[in-house]
Amino acid sequence: MAGLMAGFGNFTHAVVRAIPSSLAKEALRTNNLDVDLAKAQLEHEVYVNVLKQKLGLEVIELPADESLPDCVFVEDAAVVCGDTALITRPGAESRRKETEAMRQALKQLDLNIVEMTDENATLDGGDVLFTGREFFVGLSKRTNQKGAEILADAFKDYAVSTVPVLGGLHLKSFCSMGGPGLIVIGSSEPAQKTLKIMQQMSDHRYDKLTVPDDIAANCIYMNLPSKGHVLLHCTPEEFPESAKVFEKLKDHMLIPVSNMEKVKVDGALTCCSVLINKTANN
Amino acid sequence: MTTEVGSETEVKKEPEKEKGEEPAPTADAQPTDSPAPEQENQEVAAPSENTTPEAPEATTPEKKKEEEKEKEGPVKEKGISRFLPPWLKKQKSQTQVTPKEATPLETTPTDGGVATVEGEEEKAEPEQEVGEASPPVEPPVENQEVNGVEVEEREEVKSEEGEKEESHSTGSADTQPAKEEKEECVEKGAEESKPPEEGEREKEEEAKEEKKEEDKSCKPEGHSILKSPLKLTKKMKVAMCHVMMLDGTKFPCEVEKRAKGQILFFKVCEHLNLLEKDYFGLSYRDNADQKCWLDPTKEIKRQIRNNNWQFSFNVKFYPPDPSQLTEDITRYLLCLQLREDISSGRLPCSFVTHALLGSYSLQAELGDHDSDESRPPDYVSDFTFGSAQGKEMEEKVVELHKSHRGMTPAQADAQFLENAKKLSMYGVDLHHAKDSEGVDIMLGVCSSGLLIYKDRLRINRFAWPKILKISYKRNNFYIKIRPGEMEQFESTVGFKLPSHRAAKRVWKVCVEHHTFFRLTAPEQPPKAKFLTLGSKFRYSGRTQAQSRQASSLIDRPAPYFQRTSSKRISRSLDGAPVINVTDADSGPTFSSTPGENGHDPALELNSDSKVEEAEPGAAATPTGTSEKTGQTNSAQLQSKLRVQGDNIYVRHSNLMLEDLDKTQDEVLKHQASISELKRSFMEATPEPRPSQWEKRLTASPATSLRLQGPGKTPPRTDLTLPDLKDVSKQAEVEVEETVVIQEVRKTPKLPCPTPELVVTAAVETEQPPQEVEPEVNQEAIQEVESEVNQEVNEEANPEVKEETRRASMSSESESEEEAEYHPQVEVNTSVNQIREEPEEEEREEKEDQEELKQEEQEEDQEELKQEEDQEEEKQEEQKEEEEKKEEHEVEPEPSELPEPQLPIVETDQSPAVVLASEAVPVAEEEGNTDDPMMTPEEAPNGHPHPQDPAHSEGLPGLVALEEEEVEPRVNGETERHQPQVICCSEPPVVKTEMVTISDTFAAQKTEIATKEVPIVHTETKTITYEAAQLDGGADGEPGVLMTAQTITSESLCTTTTTHITKTLKGGLSETRIEKRIVITGDSDIDHDQALAQAIKEAKEQHPDMSVTRVVVHKETELEEEGEGGEN
Secondary structure, eight states, X not given: OOOTTOOTTOOSEEEEEOOOTTHHHHSOOSSOOOOOHXXXXXXXXXXXXXXXXXXXXXXXXXXXXXXXXXXTOGGGGEEEETTEEEEXXXXXXXXXXXXXXXXXXXXHTTOEEEEOOOTTOOOOGGGEEEOSSEEEEEEOSSOOHHHHHHHHHHOTTSEEEEEEOOSSSSGGGSEEEEEXXXXXXXXXXXXXXXXXXXXXXXXXXOEEEEESSTGGGOOEEEEXXXXXXXXXXXXXXXXXXXXXXXXTOTTSEEEEOOOTXXXXXXXXXXXXXXXXXXXXXX | OHHHHHHHHHHHHHHHHHHTOSOHHHHHHHHHHSOHHHHHHHHHHGGGGGSOOOOOOOOHHHHHHHHHHHHHHHHHHHHHHTTSOHHHHHHHHHHTTOHHHHHHHHHHHHHHHHHTTOOSSSSSHHHHHHXXXXXXXXXXXXXXXXXXXXXXXXXXXXXXXXXHHHHHHXXXXXXXXXXXXXXXXXXXXXXXXXXXXXXXXXXXXXXXXXXXXXXXXHSOSSOHHHHHHHHHHTOOOEEEEEEEOTTSOEEEEEEETTOBHHHHHHHHHHHHTOSOGGGEEEEEEOTTOOEEEOOTTSXXXXXXXXXXXXXXXXXXXXXXXXXXXXXXXXHHHHHHHHHHHHHHTSSOOOHHHHHHHHHHHHHHXXXXXXXXXXXXXXXXXXXXXXXXXXHHHHHHHHHHHHTTTTOOXXXXXXXXXXXXXTSXXXXXXXXXXXXXXXXXXXXXXXXXEEEEEETTEEEEEEEGGGEEEEEEEXXXXXXXXXXXXXXXXXXXXXXXXXXXXXXXXXXXXXHHHXXXXXXXXTTOHXXXXXXXXXXXXXXXXXXXXXXXXXHTTOOSOOOOOOOOOHHHHHHHHTTSOHHHHSOTTOOOSSOOOHHHHTOOTTTOOOSOHHHHHHSTTTTOOHHHHHHHHTTXXXXXXXXXXXXXXXXXXXXHHHHHOOOSSSOHHHHHHHOXXXXXXXXXXXOOOOOOOSOHHHHHHHHSTTHHHHHHTTTOOOOSGGGXXXXXXXXXXXXXXXXXXEEEEEEEEBOOSSOOSOOOEEEEEEEEEEOOSOTTOSSOOOEEEEEXXXXXXXXXXTTHHHHHHHHHHHHHHHHHTHHHHTSSSOHHHXXXXXXXXXXXXXXXXXXXXXXXXXXXXXXXXXXXXXXXOOHHHHHHHHHHHHHHHHHHHHHOSOOOOOOSSSSOEEOOEEBOSSSOOEEOOEEXXXXXXXXXXXXXXXXXXXXXXXXXXTHHHHHHXXXXXXXXXXXXXXXXXXXXXXXXXXXXXXXXXXXXXXXXXXXXXXXXXXXXXXXXXXXOOOBSSEEEEEEEEEEOOSOOOSEEOOOEEEEEEEEEOSSEEEEEEEEEXXXXXXXEEEEEEEEEEEEEESSOOOHHHHHHHHHHHHHHHOTTEEEEEEEEEEEEEOOOHHHHHHO
C-alpha cells in the first residue's frame, strides 16, 4: 500500500487529445509562427506512441474538436494528483470548453472530480508544478490567485505555494520536474528567479538542473515500475545544448521527443498529456 | 534564612537609605566590607524560584554558611535592602526565592502610581506583591545553597542546582501557599495595610484581575472544599486541575495554587507514564477563548486568568520525524493529537489520506480486520476517525484496514505518523493576521520557520535562518529578514494581529519553536541550558536535540499502555470539543505503571534545565560535541562549539528583538508587502554599504553598540529611551537578568607543563522588578559574573588553536557555508574563533545587548495598552534615543592595576538601568579581554573610562547599557587584587553591593577587579567568586569576543557574551575566556540557578580550564523621575 506522497512519477494512464486542423491557424500563440499541421500531427503521433508503446501507459485518446484549436494541450484542462482530478477553468476564454471532454474521460477513470466553478477563478494546468511533495502554482496571465486557492482546496494534503510567472506563458514553460526532488529549470533570468522563489517557499530541498533553453526545461518525468526513471525531453535537433544537459542524467531512461511544431503555439511536452496513476492510494 | 532575618531588619532601614540613595559611600563600602558569601546568598537565593521543587537537601557547608549568613545576613542584607522600602524588604525575606517580586516592590513606591494602569498582562503580579508583604516564612536554605555553591566551587554547582530546587520546593510549598491565601482572601486587607501606593496599585489591578481570578478560583469546581479549610488553617492551598487528555479523558489533579506550570505538567506526564515529554505541553483557554500554552516556569495561577483550572494536554512541538521518537507511547500520544487535529480540521487532509490514517488507527486499536464479520459491519462507524466522513469514508477505511493485517499497534501508529507528517500543515501553528496592506493572512509557525498563508495558499515562507529578528509591538508582529543573496538590505515585514495578546502569542510561539527546533544541534546543549536559566517565558525545556539525546538514555521496558478505543473520541470528531464529549469522571485511559516501568529520575526527560545538567549528554566532552559540530567546522571545535551554538542562539534571539527606535509608522513603511518581499528576495539593491554589519547595526537600535567598537560612533542606546517611556506608560516593569560568563583560557604556546586555561565566567543577572507588576517601573538587575579558569594541558592547546582557527575560518566564511544564515547568527564558532574576529563579535555583543534592551522595550511596548500614548511615546523615544547616543560609554574606571578592568555598563532602554563593571581577572590583564565599559554620559559619577578607547578598538568587552533617561546612576566599583579581592566603590553608588568571594586555591593570583557603575536609582548587587589565578598575562592581545548570545523571551532576555583573550607570558599562552551573561527580564529570575548553570556550563565547556572568578551583579533600578515626566 503506497503511503501518502509515495510513488512520484508512477503513472498508469495518460489522457491525450488529437490535434485539430484548426490549430495551425487559430491556436493561441505568443509568437506569430506558422505551424505545419501535418508535421505537428506527426509529432503528436510519435508522442502518443511513446506513451503507449514505449512506456506501456494506458492512453486515452480524446478526439479533436475543431472548435477548440488548442484542445491538444490537455494539460491545461485538468490537474490530476492521486485519485483527485481538478477540472480547471482555463484562463483563455476560448479554451474553457476543452474541459468537457476531459471531465468525461477522467470520470470514466473513476477519479474524484473537483470542479472549478468559481467564475473569478482561472487556472491552466500548465501553471501547476507538482513536485511530489507540494504544488507550485504560477500566477500568470492564465492563472490567478483564486484558481490556485481552489487547487489548494482540492489537494489538501499538499502545500500549495504561489509563485509569479515572470516570463513565458506558463510556469511550466520554463521548468518541470526531472525526477524526485529535481527541478529542471531554464537559464533565463525570470526562470531562475522563479526557481529561487520556489526554493525559498518550500520546506523541501530541490536540486536543480539548468538547461540553456527555457522551453527545453519542460520535460516529462516518470518513474515506472518496469522502466525506472524515464525522462521525455527535447531533441538535440531542437535544442542541442539543452539536450546535452539531459544526456548527463545517467540514471534516467532518456527519450528525446520532438516538439518542434507544437512549440510554435506554446505547446510544450507536458502540455500534451494528463498523466494519471490509478494505483496510488486507491 | 539569613536573608529573611536580614530583610526584616533591613526593611526598616531600607526606606531611609533609599531616601539617602545619593550617598554612595555606604553602598560602596558594603561590597568591600561585607563578605561576599552573604550577599551572594541573598542574590542567588532569589533566583532559586525558578527551580523546580525537589526534596530539600541542605549541604553541610551550605548550612554553615547559612548560619553565618544569618548572623551576618541582616547587616549585609541591609546593604541591599537599605534601599528597599520596608514592605519590599519583607517580601524579599519571604520571597527571596522570588527576587523579581522584591524588585517590583521596591520600585513601586516611586513609580507605582504610573505603572498601575497596565497590569493586565501580568495576571498574578499584584497577588505576589501582597503575598510578599505578608510575614516571611521561607527558609533561607536557598540562599545558603547558593553561597555554598559558589564558594565551594565548580563541583558543587551541580549539586547546588539540586539544592536550589529543593529549597525552592520547600519555600514554595510552605510559604507560597500561605501567601496565596493571604493574597486572595486578605488581599484587600493587605492592600490597606500596605503603603498607600501599593494599595492603590493593587486595588486597581487586583480588583480587575485578582478578583476575577479569586472569584473563579473560589467558585466550586470541586476545589472549594479544599480551599476554605486551607485558608482557615493557612495551609497550602490546593487547586483542583482538570486536564483533558488526548484520549478524551479528564485527568483530575491537585496542585498547589502557587505551583508552577511544570508541576502540573509533570504530574500529567507521570500519569501518562510519559518520558519524552518535551514535545508536549499543557494548554488553557484564555478569556478570549484563545489557546495558550501554560508556561512551565511560571505559576499556573498567574497564567490562567479565568482561573477555571481547566487544561488540555497537547502536543506542543510536532516532531518532524516521529520515527525518531524513542518510545511507542510517545508516538501513540502524537497519534491521538493528530487524530484530533484532523478531526477538528486544524490539520487538513484529503479524503484518501483521512481514510488511510483512520485505517491505521483502527489497526492500532482493534487489530486485524475481522474478516469473519464477527464484528458488526458498522464497527467503523463507531470509530471516531472516519465516522464524520460518512459511509463512503467508512467503506474506505474498512477497505484499507483489511490491508493492514498483521500490523502491530505500534507499527500502525508508526505508519499513521509516517503519513501524517507529510501533510503540509503538520505541526503548523496558525494565527490569523493581516499583512501590511490589511489583507487577511495566516501566520504559520512550524519547525522550519514561519509560513505565510493567504487562504489556503502559501504565499511566503521564512525559514528560521532567514529571519534575523522577531518582535512584536502592540498588535504588530515583525520579522526582520536577512537580505537575500542579491540584496543588500534587510527588510522588515510587519503583520497586524487581532490584538496585542495575539501578537505576543505568535511571538512566543515563534521563539519557542525556534528554540526547540532550530537549536537542536547536539553541539549546542549548553545553550539550552542558558536559555533555561534566562527566560521563563521561553520554552525553557530541552531542545529537540536535547530531548532526543535524553530519550536515547531511556532504558526501561516499553511501558504498557492501553490504546483508547477511538469510539470515545469519535463524537469529538464531529466538531464538538472533545472535552465536552468525554465525561469528566472518566478515568485516564492510559494505565500508567510508573513503578514498574522503572522511572529513572535521571532519565526523565524533564524540561528543567537542572535535570538536563544532570544528564550525561549535557556534560558533553569537547570531543563529543565535535562530532556534532563537524557539520560546519572541524570536529575539533568541540566544547567551544557549544559557545558557538550560543552565538547562533543569540543571533536568533536578536531576531526576536524589536526595533524600538522605529515607530510603528516607520516600521510599516519598511514593511514590504509580501509580494514585495518576494521581489526583494530576487532583487538586489545596489546601494553601496560599508558592510552588512553596519547596515544591520544602523538599522536596528541594537546595532548602535557595535558601531562604537568598529570605530564608528553610532548612537548606542537610541532604543532605550523610547522603551522607557513605554514602560512607564505600560506600568509594567521589566526585569532584566544578565548573566555573563567570562572564560579565560591560558594556553602555553611553548611546551609548558602547566598550561592553564583560565575560564572566567561572569554571570550577570539583572532583574528588574517583576514583569507582572505594571505598577512599578523599577528594574532589578542582577549580574552574575563568574570567571572560570581552567587549566588546559598543552596537548589540548594545539587542538584548541586549530579549532579556533578553523572556527574563525568558518566564521569568516560563514556566508558561504551557510548562505541562508546571518553570519552572526548561524556561525558556529568555538570560543577560540572569536579571537580572530574580535570586532565582529564585539559588535555582536553590542547588538545582542541592544537587542536585549530592545526586547525589554518591546515587552514594555507590548504591554502598552493605551493607544493614545503611542504617538507621544514615539516622539519621546526618538528623543531618548538621541540622548542615549550621546550617553555612550564614557565611564572612566579607575583601575588600580594595569590589568584590564572590565567595566560593564549595560544600558537598557527599559527604565531600569544596569551598570555593571567588572574587573577582569589577572589573566585578562591588559584589558584585552575586558569588557568595554559603557557609561552614560549623564552619569555624574562617570569616570572617564580609560578602557573605553580599547573598547572602541574592538575589545571584546561586553557592554550592556541600561540607562534611564536623564537620571544619573551610581557606579559600583569592585577592584580585585590577586587572590585577595579588593572591592572599591569609588563613585557615589547609591545602591550597590559587591560581594566578592575569593578562592585562593591557587596562590598565585593577581587580579584586580574594578567595578564602577554610575548608577542612579539603581540597586546593584554583585557577587564575585574568585579563584586564585596563577598570574597575570604580561602580553595581552586585545580580547577577542567569542560569542554573544541573546535569548529573548517575552519577559526575560539572556545575553551571553564571551570574550576570549589570549596572552603570552613567557612561554605560556594564557587563554582567558570571559563570559558575561546578562539576564534581563520582568519576571522572576533565579539567580542561583543562573549562577550555578553558568559555572557548570563553563566547566563543561572548558573542562580544561579553571574558573577563576564569578561575579554576580544584580541591579535593580528604581525609576521615578523620568517616567513621571514622560507621562
